[in-house]
Amino acid sequence: MGVLLDRDVELGELSRRIATARSGSGCVIVVEGPAGIGKSTLLAAAGRAARADGGIVLWARCSPLEEHAAWGMARQLFEPLRTRPGWDELTAGAAGLAERALAPEGGGPASAGDSMHAAARGLVWLVSNLGERAPAVLVVDDVHWADAPSLRWLALLARSVGELRIGVLCAVRVGEPAAAPELLAELLASASEPPVRPRALGPVATETLVRRRLPEATAGFTHACHAVTGGNPFLLGALLTQLLADGAIPDDDTAARLGTFGSEQVARVVERQLARLPDGAALAQAVAVLGPGTPMRHAAKLAGLELDEAARAADALRSAGVLDDTPELSLSHPLIAGTLYTRMPAGARARHHADAAAVLVRERAEPERVALHLLRAEGAGEPETVATLRDAARRATARGAPQTAATYLRRALAEPPATAGEEADVQLELALVLAGFLDAGAFELLHRAVATADTPVQRGTIALAGARMCGLAGHFETSIALSRDGLERGGAIPPELQARLETELIADAWLQAPTVPEARERLGRVAGRPPPLPLWRVNVAWEAVADARPASEALELLTSAIDAGAFADDPDSVLRTLAKILLIACGALDEAREHCTELIELARPRGWLMALAHGCFMRAMALVQAGEIRDAEADGRLALDIKLTHSPPEALIWGVFPLVDALTELGEFADAEAVLEDTGYLGDPPRGAFAAPLLLETRARLWLAQHRYADAHGDLVAAGERWKELAINHPGLGAWRVHLSEVLVERGEFDTAGKLAEEHLALAERVDLPGPRGAALRALARVVEREDAIHLLGHAVEELANSPAQLEHVRALVDLGAALHRLNRRADARLPLRRALELAERGGMRLLADRARQELHAVGARPRRPALSGIDSLTPAEHRVATLAAHGHSNPEIAQQLYVTRRTVETHLTHVFQKLGVPARADLATCFAGAGEPTPRGSVRKAALSVSSTAPDR
Secondary structure: OOOOOOOOOHHHHHHHHHHHHHOOOOOOEEEOOOOOOOHHHHHHHHHHHHHOOEEEEEEEEHHHHHHOOOOOHHHHHHHHHHHHOOOHHHOOHHHHHHHHOOOOOOOOOOHHHHHHHHHHHHHHHHHHHHHHHHEEEEEEEOOOOOHHHHHHHHHHHHHHHOOOOOEEEEEOOOOOOOOOOOHHHHHHOOOOOOEEEEOOOOHHHHHHHHHHHHHOOOOOHHHHHHHHHHHHHHHHHHHHHHHHHHHHOOOOHHHHHHHOOOOOHHHHHOOOOOOOOOOHHEEEEEEEHHOOOEEEEHHHHOOOHHHHHHHHHHHHHHHHEEEOOOOOOOOOHHHHHHHHHEEEEEEEEHHHHHHHHHHHHOOOOOHHHHHHOOOOOOOOOOOOHHHHHHHHHHHHHOOOOOOHHHHHHHHHHHHHOOOHHHHHHHHHHHHHHHOOOOOOOOOHHHHHHHHHHHHHHHHHHHHHHHHHHHHOOOHHHHHHHHHHHHHHHHOOHHHHHHHHHHHHHHHHHOOOOHHHHHHHHHHHOOOOOOOOOOOOHHHHHHHHHHHOOOOOHEEEEEEHHHHHHHHHHHOOOOOOHHHHHHHHOOHHHHHHHHHHHHHHHHHHHOOHHHHHHHHHHHHHHHHHOOOHHHHHHHHHHHHHHHHHHHHHHHHHHHHHHHHHHHHHHHHOOHHHHHHHHHHHOOOOOOOOEHHHHHHHHHHHHHHHHHHOHHHHHHHHHHHHHHHHHHOOOOOOOOOOOHHHHHHHHHHOHHHHHHHHHHHHHHHHHHHOOHHHHHHHHHHHHHOOHHHHHHHHHHHHHHHHHHHOOOOHHHHHHHHHHHHHHHOOOHHHHHHHHHHHHHHHHOOOHHHHHHHHHHHHHHOOOOOOOOOOOHHHHOOHHHHHHHHHHHHOOOOHHHHHOOOOHHHHHHHHHHHHHHHHHOOOOOHHHHHHOOOOOOOOOOHHHHHHHHHHHHOOOO
């Protein structure tokens, strides 16, 4: 390779930045400039230098043809490594998800959105593992033409690249329209330093290059060449090629005749070269259509040449500088490729692409490769074209590239499909992939698909698939409308399909106040002859809970539905969510957590982020009630982090209230309010939505903890109204009466407070659940005489002691201790307060721990101070990291499980070692083993009862 001219400054700057990346402060490095300025040459030189220094260098060169290739740029980068020893080690752990993008068949089943996130996350961890092996540089030339999935991954990688020994070196052409402008802008903005901009060649460098090809050139001639090309290396080379071909004398006379030389002149140079090579012109055009790296046999077939003719033409084109020197055929510069391609008439281009697709089909190429050409061919109503595009879309979806799949399916619709039925199927497929990356057009398309379907069965099947997708995304109104369309557009459909549509419609109708009457009416139509569908029982259970019937009735229905395989047969139904809500409402916290954990353990290693978020926020709801606040905060934080970036706005509310509840019980009021503010939920939540009163009650609990009674009063009154609109009376869902009675006591409205407490107690007796009953007894204790309050609170403690509702149990213990203190029974107060403090500290219920500690001080006890060291001093995030480390997980494994960076894990562990007073992770198992097992829940039950009934007044 020759020495680069006038590039010492740029190469020095690139070397400095790459050296910084090698040291562990990874970065994105951008080389920016106009076409022909030498960006590719500069990248090549920097890459060779990095490789000579012992680094791993991976290359990709993007092209316009591949802007719709699923992970085209990523596959170029990593394909050479996949066949080398050590690939299995590189793809260990979460990095194995990268195979979804890189393997020919993509990954296993998942939603379109989850496939996309899983593939991108796997590629990030693959690069992380690569950096652990040796410093690495990812070189991406012409990144403005990169496909959207690859750009999304690079932008994601850029957020954590600073912690890796990785440099991402990109070249981008100024003024060139990008394939994915927003993603490209995000990537380029992540560069820590301004772009490196190669300068135009100076007069001396220009003279050197001119005289390499025309040794006899005069000084005036070399100066003229510099002036007309502006020092652009590629334009200079093209100008010299033209002059040599014309036999021009490189003297001052020729210099005087030189005019401006730009891209238009390059086009004429290329055309004149090809005019002298007829076979070469056909071959060059074929390569321009097929793209870089074209096998000789493909180009020959498209050009209509025999292989030996094509080989001779290729040699001639290489000699002319039109093709580069690689074994597979590539035009020597993107400007040449662009010139050849754009100067073909549009119709000829389209025919060439259709012929290229046919060549690739005969070669049994991947459907995705064929689809790239079909995108540029005219529609001709060919069934094979529609089939190929649908196949390519399925593969792109499996790879985690739903936007690419959508492009293929739009082209399939333009072909168009041969029948209305096939068109409806393609519309459905397109809608499902659009929903995967939150494109609002998915919902309109679903309605069109239902209307286009040519049989009632197809219409119902499409409606069901669309309704389930919309329901899971929180678009309940659209889901209901689709289910109605499937049921009501005429024609008979099989009873099972009808039952599934009815079941889905009712489930979504429960979650919107205006449609609750419809849910009840449809359920009532078949009350005596329900369909033999396990999912149907979940809707019946919902009605039982809404009407505050005994919890055992709903739990029996739920258990039978689960045992009958309801969710194994129908995993994509919103009824799966309803079932978990009902389990939590009915106090079956352990069962709810078990189902959530199953989903989390399925989703986490597969990178299914939306499924993971769903499992985490539902488990956080159960964990809060179980008093395991530290774990609830960790689950809630992860769920909200995922939802903020990967969920539609309609679903965001579900990630908010479990986390705010956990932060409130942790005493982190500022953080809880920040979550509400950052997500826009300090204002009025959506009217009529099931999640709205849950959020209002959560917010009211935060205001109560801060003694902001007016704010709490407004939210609780609104929550009560919303529950009534939803026709839900269950005290395990709506606890607004209990909290509102507390506000009213503070305002001196004891009679109204007492009535609300009695209403809640009556409902709790109807459902026969300890959690709501204990909460009602606590509320009543605020409005009765002190001796009666002791009796009520003692029964609340007894009721709750062995129940899963340990948050409510600790509340009752603290209230009992405080009530005994008010009666001056100081010694008796200490037992429930000590027990409350023990349980609160163990579960991270810091708000209640502080109350218990204050009361213990007031009755003359000496409770231990809040832990500044030891396990109880750990934050929820530190506790989660330390627990995983104690179980033998490495830092990368912990980071992959918790979706954080390794540096975050290292920071948490540093704090853990300081707080626990241990030098290394090997000691963590001992620390956690010594923390002790929880005291049996019923250990203070008899003591509490005896205090409430027989202890003398002191």
